[in-house]
Every structure is written in C-alpha cells, then in structure tokens.
Amino acid sequence: MSENSKPLLLDVSGLSISFATKQGVVWAVQNLSLCVQQGETIALVGESGSGKSVAVRSILRLLPKATARIDSGRVLFEGRDLLQADEATMREVRGNKIALAFQDPMAALNPVLTVGEQIAEAIRAHEELPKHEVRERVVELLTLVGIPGAEDRLTWYPHQFSGGMRQRVMIAIAISCNPDVILADEVTTALDVTIQAQILELLKDLASKLSTAMVLISHDLGVVAGMAQRVYVLYAGRVVETATTDDLFDHPSMPYTWGLLRSVPRLEGEALDKLVPIEGVPPDATKSAKGCRFQPRCAYRRDICAEREPDLLLAPDTNEGHLTRCWGRQEVTEGGWLLATDWQSDLGDPGLVKQIRSSAAVGG
Amino acid sequence: MDRLMLGPRFSAFREFVSTPRSAVAVGIIVVIVCAALFADVIAPMDPNAQDYTVVLQPPSLDHLLGTDHLGRDLLSRLIHGSQVALLVGVASVGLAAVLGSFLGLLSGYASGLVDEAMMRVMDALFAFPSVLLALGITAALGPGTFTIVIAIAVADMPVFARLTRGQVLTVRERDFVTAARALGAKPKRLIFRHIWPHVTTPVMVMASLHVGFAILTEAALSFLGLGVQPPTSSWGGVLRTGFAFLETAPWLSAFSGAAILIAVFGLNLLADALRDYTDPRG
Amino acid sequence: MAKFLARRAFTTCIVVILVSIISFSIVNVLPGDLAAAILGEEGGADSQRYEELRASLGLDQPLYIQYLNWLTDALRGDFGISMRTQEDIGPAIVSRAVPTIQLAIFAMALSILVSVPVGVISAVRQRTMVDTGGTLFAILGVATPGFWLGIMLMLVFAVWLRWLPPSGFVPFWENPVEALRLMIMPGIALASGLTGVLIRQVRASVIEVLGEEYIVAARSKGLTERVVLYKHAFRNAIFPVVTLIGLQVGQTFGGAATVEVVFSIPGLGRLAVDSIFFRDFTMIQAVMMFLALTVLLTSLLADIVYARLDPRVRYA
Numbered sequence: 001m002s003e004n005s006k007p008l009l010l011d012v013s014g015l016s017i018s019f020a021t022k023q024g025v026v027w028a029v030q031n032l033s034l035c036v037q038q039g040e041t042i043a044l045v046g047e048s049g050s051g052k053s054v055a056v057r058s059i060l061r062l063l064p065k066a067t068a069r070i071d072s073g074r075v076l077f078e079g080r081d082l083l084q085a086d087e088a089t090m091r092e093v094r095g096n097k098i099a100l101a102f103q104d105p106m107a108a109l110n111p112v113l114t115v116g117e118q119i120a121e122a123i124r125a126h127e128e129l130p131k132h133e134v135r136e137r138v139v140e141l142l143t144l145v146g147i148p149g150a151e152d153r154l155t156w157y158p159h160q161f162s163g164g165m166r167q168r169v170m171i172a173i174a175i176s177c178n179p180d181v182i183l184a185d186e187v188t189t190a191l192d193v194t195i196q197a198q199i200l201e202l203l204k205d206l207a208s209k210l211s212t213a214m215v216l217i218s219h220d221l222g223v224v225a226g227m228a229q230r231v232y233v234l235y236a237g238r239v240v241e242t243a244t245t246d247d248l249f250d251h252p253s254m255p256y257t258w259g260l261l262r263s264v265p266r267l268e269g270e271a272l273d274k275l276v277p278i279e280g281v282p283p284d285a286t287k288s289a290k291g292c293r294f295q296p297r298c299a300y301r302r303d304i305c306a307e308r309e310p311d312l313l314l315a316p317d318t319n320e321g322h323l324t325r326c327w328g329r330q331e332v333t334e335g336g337w338l339l340a341t342d343w344q345s346d347l348g349d350p351g352l353v354k355q356i357r358s359s360a361a362v363g364g
Numbered sequence: 365m366d367r368l369m370l371g372p373r374f375s376a377f378r379e380f381v382s383t384p385r386s387a388v389a390v391g392i393i394v395v396i397v398c399a400a401l402f403a404d405v406i407a408p409m410d411p412n413a414q415d416y417t418v419v420l421q422p423p424s425l426d427h428l429l430g431t432d433h434l435g436r437d438l439l440s441r442l443i444h445g446s447q448v449a450l451l452v453g454v455a456s457v458g459l460a461a462v463l464g465s466f467l468g469l470l471s472g473y474a475s476g477l478v479d480e481a482m483m484r485v486m487d488a489l490f491a492f493p494s495v496l497l498a499l500g501i502t503a504a505l506g507p508g509t510f511t512i513v514i515a516i517a518v519a520d521m522p523v524f525a526r527l528t529r530g531q532v533l534t535v536r537e538r539d540f541v542t543a544a545r546a547l548g549a550k551p552k553r554l555i556f557r558h559i560w561p562h563v564t565t566p567v568m569v570m571a572s573l574h575v576g577f578a579i580l581t582e583a584a585l586s587f588l589g590l591g592v593q594p595p596t597s598s599w600g601g602v603l604r605t606g607f608a609f610l611e612t613a614p615w616l617s618a619f620s621g622a623a624i625l626i627a628v629f630g631l632n633l634l635a636d637a638l639r640d641y642t643d644p645r646g
Numbered sequence: 647m648a649k650f651l652a653r654r655a656f657t658t659c660i661v662v663i664l665v666s667i668i669s670f671s672i673v674n675v676l677p678g679d680l681a682a683a684i685l686g687e688e689g690g691a692d693s694q695r696y697e698e699l700r701a702s703l704g705l706d707q708p709l710y711i712q713y714l715n716w717l718t719d720a721l722r723g724d725f726g727i728s729m730r731t732q733e734d735i736g737p738a739i740v741s742r743a744v745p746t747i748q749l750a751i752f753a754m755a756l757s758i759l760v761s762v763p764v765g766v767i768s769a770v771r772q773r774t775m776v777d778t779g780g781t782l783f784a785i786l787g788v789a790t791p792g793f794w795l796g797i798m799l800m801l802v803f804a805v806w807l808r809w810l811p812p813s814g815f816v817p818f819w820e821n822p823v824e825a826l827r828l829m830i831m832p833g834i835a836l837a838s839g840l841t842g843v844l845i846r847q848v849r850a851s852v853i854e855v856l857g858e859e860y861i862v863a864a865r866s867k868g869l870t871e872r873v874v875l876y877k878h879a880f881r882n883a884i885f886p887v888v889t890l891i892g893l894q895v896g897q898t899f900g901g902a903a904t905v906e907v908v909f910s911i912p913g914l915g916r917l918a919v920d921s922i923f924f925r926d927f928t929m930i931q932a933v934m935m936f937l938a939l940t941v942l943l944t945s946l947l948a949d950i951v952y953a954r955l956d957p958r959v960r961y962a
Contacts (some may be wrong), residue, residue, distance in 0.1 A: 062862050110863075
C-alpha cells in the first residue's frame with residue numbers, strides 16, 4: 001500500500017472476538033485487519049451478524065465485559081494499542097478522539113435526559129469550559145447538523161424529535177469533540193429512504209469540513225458507494241474482500257461480493273436485468289467449520305472450498321491493495337477456476353443454486 | 365429399564381435440581397412435606413401431651429428443642445405445625461390461583477366493559493393489605509383454619525387475575541392465536557387450546573411464591589390469636605405462646621420463627637429457580 | 647400528562663366506591679346484626695330494646711340504604727361511634743393513624759436506604775459472590791416473618807443487652823431521639839420484607855437498563871462509569887422501583903398490625919386486632935376503609951411521581 005501518503009490513524013490487525021452465550025461460543029470476528037488514514041472514509045459492508053458492529057465497538061472497548069472476549073489482535077491508535085490501554089486512557093479516547101454514532105438513535109439516546117444535556121455532557125467529559133460556552137457549543141453543533149431553532153430545542157427530550165432529527169442529534173454528539181475518527185454504525189438503517197440521503201449527505205459534508213476520518217458500517221453497498229474511499233466486505237466475521245471503492249465496484253473479485261452487487265439496485269452503468277438475491281442463510285456462528293465460510297451458499301464452489309479456508313490474498317490482475325479470500329480467484333493448485341469468470345453474465349451453477357435454495361428452506 | 369420408565373420428565377427434574385439453588389429449595393420442601401405427611405411417625409412425642417414436670421425446659425436430649433409452658437415437646441409441635449402451614453398455604457393459594465386465573469382469563473378474553481369492571485373490583489380487593497383483609501374476613505366468619513384459607517384466597521385472587529389477564533392480552537395478539545381465530549376457532553376452544561397453556565407456567569411460578577406468603581400470613585394471624593385455634597399446633601400459634609414467655613423461654617420464639625423462615629425461604633428459592641428455568645429468554 | 651392523570655383519578659374514584667362497598671359488606675355478612683352484638687348475651691332477650699336499637703341504628707332499613715347512609719356519613723368524616731369504647735370513630739382513627747404512618751414512613755425510608763445500594767451493587771457485580779450475597783439477603787428478607795424478627799431483636803437488644811426500650815411509642819416531633827430509639831426495632835421488623843422485594847426489583851431493573859444501547863452510547867462519550875451508572879442507568883431504572891414502592895404501601899400497613907402488637911404501639915393495626923377481639927364492627931369497617939383509601943391514594947401519588955419523573959409521560 002505504498003501509494004498511501006497520508007499518515008495512518010487507526011490500524012487494526014489480527015482482531016478476533018468471541019462471545020460466550022448459552023448456546024455456546026460465538027466467533028463474532030476472526031482475524032480482522034483494517035486501517036484508516038487521516039481524513040479517509042472506509043466502509044465495512046456485510047449482512048447483519050457479519051461482525052461489523054462488534055468489530056467497531058471493540059475498537060472503543062465497548063463490548064459487554066461479561067460475555068465478550070477479545071481473543072487476539074491489536075488496535076493501534078496514536079502509537080498505542082487500545083486493547084491494552086487502561087480505563088482512563090480509553091475514556092480520554094472515547095468521544096474525544098474516536099466517536100461512535102449509533103444505528104437507532106431512539107435506543108441510543110437516553111429517554112430521560114434532554115438532548116441539550118446529552119450533547120453537553122459529551123463536551124464536558126473532555127473539556128473544562130464555562131457553562132455558557134458549553135451551551136453555545138451545543139447550539140452551534142445542533143445548527144451545524146441542521147436542526148432549526150436549536151436554541152429552543154436544547155430542553156427537548158429525544159421522543160419529541162422525529163427519527164431523522166434524532167439521528168442528527170446523534171451525529172451532533174459524535175462530532176461534539178471534533179474527533180479524529182467517527183465510527184458510524186449503520187446510521188441510516190433505521191431511517192426512511194429520503195431521510196437516509198439527507199443524513200449521508202450531512203455526514204459526507206461534515207467529514208470533509210472537519211477533515212474527520214470515518215468508518216462507515218452498512219449492509220448496503222449502495223450507501224457506501226458515494227461515501228467511502230475503501231471498502232471491506234465482511235462475511236461471518238472475516239474480511240472476504242477489500243479494495244478501493246471504485247476498484248471494488250468495477251472489478252469485484254469473489255462470489256459473495258458479486259452477490260452483494262447483484263442485489264443492489266444500480267442506476268448508472270450497465271444495468272442488470274433483475275436483482276438476484278444471495279441464496280441461503282448466514283452460517284451459525286457457534287459452529288466452526290473448516291472450509292470457506294461462504295461455501296455453503298456459493299454457486300461456484302468446488303471440493304477444495306469445503307476442505308480448507310482460503311487466505312486473504314492479493315487478487316490477480318487487479319490493482320494494488322485489492323485482496324480477496326477465494327480459492328477460485330487465487331492462482332494456486334486446485335484454485336483459480338474463477339479467474340476468467342464474468343460475474344455479470346455467469347451466475348454460477350444453476351444446479352447448485354437450486355440445491356442451496358432447498359437446503360436453506362429445510363434448515364431455516 | 366428405569367431410564368425408560370422415568371423418561372424425559374425425570375431427566376428434566378435432574379437438570380432442574382443440578383443447580384445449588386434449586387437443590388436447596390427442593391431439599392427444604394421435601395423435608396417439610398415429609399414432616400407434614402409422616403408427622404405422627406417422625407415426631408418424638410405426642411404434640412399435645414402435657415407434662416407438668418417439664419414445663420418451659422430449655423433444649424436438652426429429652427426434648428431437643430425444649431418444652432412450652434404446658435410441658436409439651438416443642439419439636440413435636442413444630443413437626444405437626446408443618447401440616448397446618450402446608451395445608452393453609454396450598455389450599456388458599458390453590459383456590460386463589462384457580463379463581464383468579466379463571467377471572468383473569470375471562471377478563472382478558474372478554475375485554476371492554478366486562479374487563480374494566482372486573483379489574484376495578486380486583487383493584488379494590490388489592491387495595492386492602494392482605495393481613496387486614498384477612499382480619500376483616502376473620503371478623504365476619506370467626507377465627508379458624510377454614511376462615512384463614514378463604515381470607516388468604518380472597519386476598520391473593522387479584523394477583524392471579526392480573527397475571528393471567530396480562531398473559532392473555534399478550535398471547536391473544538400473537539400470530540398463532542390470530543390465525544386460529546381467523547380459521548374460526550370458537551372462543552372456548554381458543555382459550556383452552558391456545559391461550560391457557562401460555563398462562564399455566566407463570567401461574568405456577570407465582571403460586572409457588574405465594575404459598576410462602578400464605579404461610580407468612582397464616583403465621584401472622586395465628587400469632588395474633590385469630591388464626592388456627594389451639595390446641596392444634598401451628599407455627600404462628602407456638603410463636604404466640606413463645607412471645608408470652610420470651611424472657612423465660614426464648615427458644616420457643618426462636619425455633620418456631622425459624623421454622624416459618626426456613627419454609628418460606630425454600631418456597632421463595634423454588635419460585636426463583638422455577639422462573640429462571642421456565643423463562644425462555646434464559 | 648393531564649389526560650393520563652385524569653384517567654387515573656377517575657379509576658381511583660371508582661375503586662374507592664368499590665372499596666367502601668367491600669368494607670361495608672364484610673361486616674354485614676355476619677350472622678346476627680350490630681344491635682344484637684351491642685346488647686350482648688343478656689340484652690338480646692329484650693326484644694323491645696332490640697327493636698328500638700335497630701331503628702336508631704337504621705338497621706331496619708334495606709341494606710343499600712344502610713350503605714348509602716354509612717357512606718354519606720363517612721364522607722363527612724363521621725364513621726359513627728365505637729361499639730366498644732363509645733368514642734367517635736373518626737377522631738379515634740386519626741389519632742391511631744399517627745403511630746402507624748410514622749412507623750410505615752420510617753420503615754419504608756429504611757428499606758429504600760438499604761435496598762437501593764445493595765440492589766445496584768448486585769446488578770453491577772452481576773454473577774459474583776457479592777451478587778449472590780445480595781440476592782440471598784433479599785430472599786431472606788422476604789422470607790422472614792417481620793414480627794418474628796421484631797421479637798428476636800427485642801430479645802437481644804431489649805431483654806438481654808438492655809440497649810433499647812422494649813416497647814412503646816413517642817411521636818417524632820415530641821422527642822425525636824426517643825422516637826427513633828423506640829422505632830428502630832419495629833422499623834427493622836417492618837422493613838425486612840419490603841427491603842427484600844425492593845432489592846430484587848432494583849437489581850433486576852438496573853441489570854435491564856445496563857443492557858440498553860444508551861448506556862453504551864454514554865460510555866462511548868468518555869463518561870466515567872460512575873456518571874454512566876448514576877446519571878444514565880439509575881435514572882431509568884428507578885421507574886419500576888417507584889411503582890413497586892407505591893404497590894407495597896399496603897403490605898407495609900398489613901405488616902404493621904403484628905409489629906404493633908409485638909411492640910405495644912397504639913396504631914391502626916393494633917386497633918383493628920383489638921376491635922376484632924371485642925367484635926367492634928363499626929370500628930373494623932372504618933379501619934379497613936381508612937387503610938384501603940390510604941393505599942389507593944399513595945399508589946395514585948406514586949403514579950404522579952412517576953409521571954413527573956418520566957419525560958415520556960410528562961410530555962405525552
């Protein structure tokens with residue numbers, strides 16, 4: 001990744017996280033690595049349960065202590081490993097250096113505190129300011145995120161706002177201390193489509209205005225397209241493909257990404273005839289399997305896929321930094337059968353598709 | 365062969381008692397039930413046999429827990445007292461659970477004005493502290509075991525009515541009930557086939573908790589002299605005697621109260637364990 | 647909020663009427679009637695005196711007229727005359743209510759002071775020894791007969807150690823120190839059950855709230871764990887606790903009956919017990935009515951407090 005000139009801000013490597021549940025151990029994240037440069041926006045994309053939220057929460061060490069365990073990995077930020085840092089350091093980082101914005105603002109805002117107070121306490125946690133200055137900052141922030149009549153709304157409670165407005169409040173909290181990185185966890189999922197666009201526009205605008213780096217989490221490649229410079233595709237807690245956004249959309253490299261792209265409505269470019277869903281259901285994270293995790297749902301699979309899990313390697317014939325986890329796309333013995341496949345015309349083996357569909361119907 | 369005959373129920377029971385909490389609960393309850401069932405065999409003496417040569421004796425080898433002012437053996441009286449405690453506890457709560465659940469089912473299913481009226485009556489009953497309501501009913505019916513059972517049942521009824529009604533309201537909105545109704549199931553069938561099964565578990569849990577409370581109420585009333593009448597031995601009655609001789613024979617108060625405490629403790633633990641065990645959310 | 651409270655007040659009125667009917671009828675399902683009870687064994691034989699007394703008590707009227715008469719008098723604060731002491735019931739109840747209410751307030755304050763920290767600590771240290779200890783303490787509290795605990799305390803601290811006076815009552819405003827000394831043992835006895843119930847509720851609701859997303863959000867701002875717990879979690883966890891306290895007022899009054907007997911406190915509970923022994927039915931009616939009304943009013947009060955505390959209700 002020598003093309004990167006900007007300094008590295010956040011460097012996550014080899015992160016594995018598991019949860020102890022009644023049903024057994026859930027392997028939520030396996031060997032995840034990603035990095036964020038200053039002012040850059042990256043995106044983590046995957047279905048629900050793919051470990052995206054768990055991964056970003058672990059960066060701030062916000063996972064439930066009783067059940068979550070970080071099995072391995074490092075989270076380097078400003079030269080420190082946050083996973084080894086003490087509580088005081090973490091408090092200093094949280095909200096101040098790295099902020100988290102949540103999927104459902106109704107759940108993430110405290111119902112019994114005014115929004116003014118909820119923004120103000122975030123500021124006060126990191127800066128000692130006189131009361132009126134805090135208040136001014138809060139009004140400024142609310143105005144910045146596009147809430148009209150901010151002065152009067154300081155004393156409002158979350159339930160008095162509309163969904164979109166609540167999400168704006170959430171974002172105001174996230175940017176309140178001018179953090180270096182914002183972790184935006186599915187911030188548009190709970191909103192109406194029209195509001196989604198507004199919120200995305202706001203985030204993009206703020207990120208460039210404040211030159212804040214952003215980790216955008218979404219299950220929707222469409223949301224990511226106009227926002228992120230780099231995309232990580234996650235499946236069952238693993239990165240299965242990563243590339244610059246343009247590269248990923250132009251040359252997606254493995255069947256799961258193909259599936260995601262086929263299920264996104266696209267306005268520009270060579271439109272597909274119809275949306276094609278990914279058949280089957282995500283794997284049970286309590287069961288460990290030896291092969292590729294996507295293999296049970298993959299219409300291009302071969303015997304090797306069920307035997308060994310492929311590594312995340314440079315995809316041949318692609319740009320630098322484009323990594324993929326697929327036997328079919330790697331030039332190894334027994335592999336490489338998908339190197340010449342045109343994902344837009346070849347939907348895989350129809351027999352396999354049928355088989356996956358029927359086994360999902362039985363299993364689900 | 366044992367295994368086959370005992371089947372899944374037995375293994376469920378084994379699983380249930382495998383935690384220390386429920387093992388203690390089941391242990392206490394088994395001991396008390398045995399004491400009540402086999403009181404005549406277990407009790408070292410006749411609980412009503414008076415012996416004026418051993419009045420108010422402290423615990424000794426002859427009388428393990430001492431004797432009362434009539435020279436009666438305390439241990440024997442407490443063992444026999446478990447009969448009253450269990451009888452009153454189970455009968456009153458059983459009655460309350462049956463009547464209350466029935467009203468709750470009706471109320472929850474009927475909804476509207478009927479529901480409103482029944483629930484307000486339950487609110488009114490609930491407004492009386494249960495001991496006070498029991499006192500009032502005792503005033504009307506005269507003291508005695510039967511009165512206590514009725515009194516506690518009336519006082520506890522609102523608890524079960526509210527619980528059942530709440531369950532019915534939740535369950536009746538669920539898809540399978542809507543589906544059954546859409547398919548034309550009759551109300552009676554709907555209640556007993558589809559709704560009732562979802563009500564029984566919480567009612568059982570609540571009942572095990574309230575058997576303990578009923579024992580406390582019975583003890584309170586008997587202590588006041590308004591409950592089980594002498595010479596029948598009850599824990600609250602022994603405590604009443606004990607209080608009169610607190611300075612000279614403190615063991616009477618101490619042991620009789622401890623018997624109540626242990627019994628109610630066991631039932632509370634059981635209710636707790638049952639709730640956790642049956643709660644699907646775990 | 648106004649709408650919510652108006653509805654609440656309306657249903658309370660209906661329940662009050664039902665409570666009065668229950669109080670009135672419990673005594674009237676008795677075999678025989680008040681006149682016979684007043685005249686006693688020997689007077690019952692004198693049929694002319696009996697009829698006169700019946701007429702003067704209004705007992706020759708139909709039951710519902712009797713009820714309406716009783717209710718309208720009661721609404722004016724006139725509960726009639728005690729059959730035992732011949733005193734006016736209204737003032738008698740008010741004077742006997744003082745010790746009971748003082749004791750109940752003391753016991754409830756005591757149990758809130760104990761149960762809130764124990765419940766919160768149990769919740770925060772969920773599934774540790776501390777939590778097990780807290781839960782065990784709570785179950786013991788619920789399972790202990792309060793009046794027995796009182797007797798045991800009396801045995802140890804009044805009979806053996808002679809640190810505290812064994813019984814009696816002094817109003818708090820007359821002699822606060824002596825009042826507290828007298829109330830400690832009955833207060834603990836009365837508080838034990840409530841404390842157990844409250845610990846469990848506090849623990850359960852704190853655990854539930856700590857799993858909420860806004861707690862993670864509060865931590866993500868860099869707030870200290872103290873602020874997260876007391877400002878964010880506790881404020882939300884308190885609602886079910888307030889409701890429960892409102893509901894437990896009745897049980898506390900009920901428990902007061904035995905505790906008052908043990909500690910010779912001249913309160914309503916003892917009045918009720920004595921009245922039953924002396925078959926003082928007019929008094930029993932009035933005590934039941936009075937306590938039930940107090941319970942209804944406090945639970946209405948608890949709802950108002952709830953509505954004030956919770957902005958979702960306040961601005962609804």
